[in-house]
Structures are given as structure tokens and as C-alpha cells.
Amino acid sequence: MTDQETETTAAPTHSGFAALIGATNAGKSTLLNQLVGAKVSIVSHKVQTTRAIIRGIAIHNNAQIVFMDTPGIFKPRRRLDRAMVTSAWGGAKDADIILFLIDSERGLKGDAEKILEGLKDIRQKKVLVLNKIDRVKREDLLALAQAANAAIEFERTFMISALTGSGCTDLLDYLADVLPEGPWFYPEDQISDLPMRQLAAEITREKLFLRLHQELPYASHVETEKWEERKDGSVRIEQVIYVERDSQKKIALGKNGEAIKAISTASRKELSEILEQPVHLFLFVKVRENWGDDPARFREMGLDFTK
Numbered sequence: 085m086t087d088q089e090t091e092t093t094a095a096p097t098h099s100g101f102a103a104l105i106g107a108t109n110a111g112k113s114t115l116l117n118q119l120v121g122a123k124v125s126i127v128s129h130k131v132q133t134t135r136a137i138i139r140g141i142a143i144h145n146n147a148q149i150v151f152m153d154t155p156g157i158f159k160p161r162r163r164l165d166r167a168m169v170t171s172a173w174g175g176a177k178d179a180d181i182i183l184f185l186i187d188s189e190r191g192l193k194g195d196a197e198k199i200l201e202g203l204k205d206i207r208q209k210k211v212l213v214l215n216k217i218d219r220v221k222r223e224d225l226l227a228l229a230q231a232a233n234a235a236i237e238f239e240r241t242f243m244i245s246a247l248t249g250s251g252c253t254d255l256l257d258y259l260a261d262v263l264p265e266g267p268w269f270y271p272e273d274q275i276s277d278l279p280m281r282q283l284a285a286e287i288t289r290e291k292l293f294l295r296l297h298q299e300l301p302y303a304s305h306v307e308t309e310k311w312e313e314r315k316d317g318s319v320r321i322e323q324v325i326y327v328e329r330d331s332q333k334k335i336a337l338g339k340n341g342e343a344i345k346a347i348s349t350a351s352r353k354e355l356s357e358i359l360e361q362p363v364h365l366f367l368f369v370k371v372r373e374n375w376g377d378d379p380a381r382f383r384e385m386g387l388d389f390t391k
């Protein structure tokens with residue numbers, strides 16, 4: 085078969101972003117592990133500073149499905165939290181499709197109900213995913229599906245068990261089909277460490293906020309620029325903290341570099357624990373004006389691909 089023939093006969097590829105939303109314990113991490121497999125979706129990392137982190141990428145049929153996490157949507161207490169909530173919903177709005185995951189045993193109580201309310205303002209396609217069906221009677225499931233669909237018009241309702249995998253292939257089939265036609269975002273061999281890179285950036289960003297939350301505005305951003313696995317089993321990670329002004333750079337560095345040193349130590353410690361390998365972390369602080377308006381940055385964060 086010639087190249088041309090291959091091109092014309094191959095089924096079109098699909099790709100897109102699926103935002104996963106659900107109350108704590110709904111089973112998001114379990115579902116990601118089920119859909120994505122392997123260690124790429126690092127479980128249960130609760131970083132409140134996340135805007136839109138890619139948690140894993142599934143390849144199914146001809147589609148590349150990029151799962152985004154949008155945490156911090158619930159119970160905003162402080163001002164900081166409220167701002168994060170806004171951006172978390174922003175992350176959802178940038179997805180092609182939203183998967184609303186409910187723990188069927190808990191039903192629509194508490195956070196799930198609040199999320200359902202919030203979803204009303206989002207124009208994206210929404211899919212209802214009732215999880216933990218292994219623990220719930222069928223008639224209760226149907227009642228729950230009905231109640232949620234009465235509040236919002238979901239495109240589809242799936243009933244799954246993230247734990248056993250029941251119903252998960254149907255969900256993947258659907259996503260692969262419904263996501264826009266187009267080339268994949270990431271080469272297949274590159275996707276395995278992409279969530280790791282982003283997660284590493286989020287961890288440093290979290291440490292940055294923990295140390296400097298009053299002093300440094302939201303206009304800072306961390307990127308993992310290099311990720312090098314070494315023969316001795318350690319990994320060398322280089323990250324850049326982008327700020328908008330020189331004055332912010334001074335804050336990030338701190339007096340005699342104390343701030344950056346503390347941030348680096350805290351981040352390295354956590355990264356070594358998560359990755360289960362020694363980490364050499366190198367942090368740089370760079371000034372980049374208006375990074376917030378730079379579409380290339382958004383693209384790296386997994387947002388704005390569709391525009």
C-alpha cells in the first residue's frame with residue numbers, strides 16, 4: 085500500500101479535552117487509572133493551586149483523550165480559594181466535554197449538588213457518570229440518573245464502576261467518537277511523562293504559594309522545561325518560575341535566595357516521595373511580561389486548543 089492510499093483509507097483521528105469533575109471521593113483518580121492506566125495519573129494529589137492539570141491521556145480507537153482535572157471547585161473559604169474556584173471553572177469551560185462523576189452511593193448530597201448547580205452555567209457538552217455501581221441497587225441508580233438529568237440536560241448517562249472497570253469501555257467508546265476530528269495533540273511516545281512534568285510544575289507552584297501567597301500574585305506560572313532520567317535512577321528536573329515584573333522576581337528569590345531555596349527544598353522533597361526516586365531540582369525565576377495573555381502558555385497548560 086502506498087502512503088497516499090494509507091492516508092485516504094485511514095479512519096480520521098479524534099482528539100480533545102475531557103474535564104473530570106466530581107466531589108471528593110467520587111472516584112476521579114480511580115477512574116483515571118482505569119481509563120488511562122499506568123502511573124501517569126498520579127492518584128489523590130490535592131493541589132489547591134491547580135488551574136488545569138492534565139491528569140492522563142487515553143488512546144482509544146482513533147482518539148487521543150486528554151483528561152483534565154479541575155479541582156478546588158468546592159467550599160471556597162478564603163479569597164484565594166474563591167479566585168481559584170473561578171479559574172477551576174474556567175478550566176472546565178475550556179474543555180471539549182465535561183464528565184460529571186457522582187458517587188452513586190452518596191448520590192446528590194453536599195458537594196455533588198453544588199457542582200450540579202455550577203454546571204448549569206457551562207455551555208460545554210456534559211456527560212453524567214454514575215460511579216460505584218457495584219455498591220448500589222439498580223432502581224436507586226435509575227432514580228439518581230433521573231434526578232440529575234432533571235436538573236441538567238446531560239448528553240448521555242453512563243453507569244460505571246471505576247474499580248472493576250464495568251462500563252468504562254462504553255465511556256471511552258463514546259468519548260473517542262464524540263471528540264472533535266483532528267490530529268492528536270501529543271505524539272504517542274511523548275505522553276507518558278507529560279502529566280509528570282505538569283504535576284511537578286504544580287507541586288512547585290504549590291510550594292511557591294505556601295511560602296509567598298500574600299506577596300506573589302496569581303500572575304506567576306511554573307513550567308517544567310527539562311526532565312532527564314539518569315542512569316543512577318535519579319531524575320534531573322529543571323523548572324522556570326515565570327513572573328511578570330522584576331519586583332516579583334525579587335520576592336520569589338527572597339533575601340539571599342532564601343525563598344527560592346526553601347521552595348526548592350520543599351518541592352524536591354515531595355517530588356522524590358511521589359516519584360519514588362531521588363530528584364535533582366533546579367529552579368529558575370524569569371520575568372516574562374503578560375505571560376497570562378500568551379496563547380502558547382495556555383496551550384502548554386492544556387487550555388485553548390480549540391480556538
Ligand SMILES: Nc1nc2c(ncn2[C@@H]2O[C@H](COP(=O)(O)OP(=O)(O)OP(=O)(O)O)[C@@H](O)[C@H]2O)c(=O)[nH]1
Pocket residue numbers: 106107108109110111112113114115127128129215216217218219244245246247248
Ligand atoms: N466500590 C467502589 N469503590 C470505588 C469505586 N471507584 C472508586 N472507589 C473508591 O472510592 C474511594 C475514593 O476514590 P478516589 O479515586 O480516590 O476518589 P477521588 O474522587 O479521586 O477523590 P479525591 O482525590 O479526594 O478528590 C477509594 O477508596 C476508591 O477505592 C467503584 O467503582 N466502586
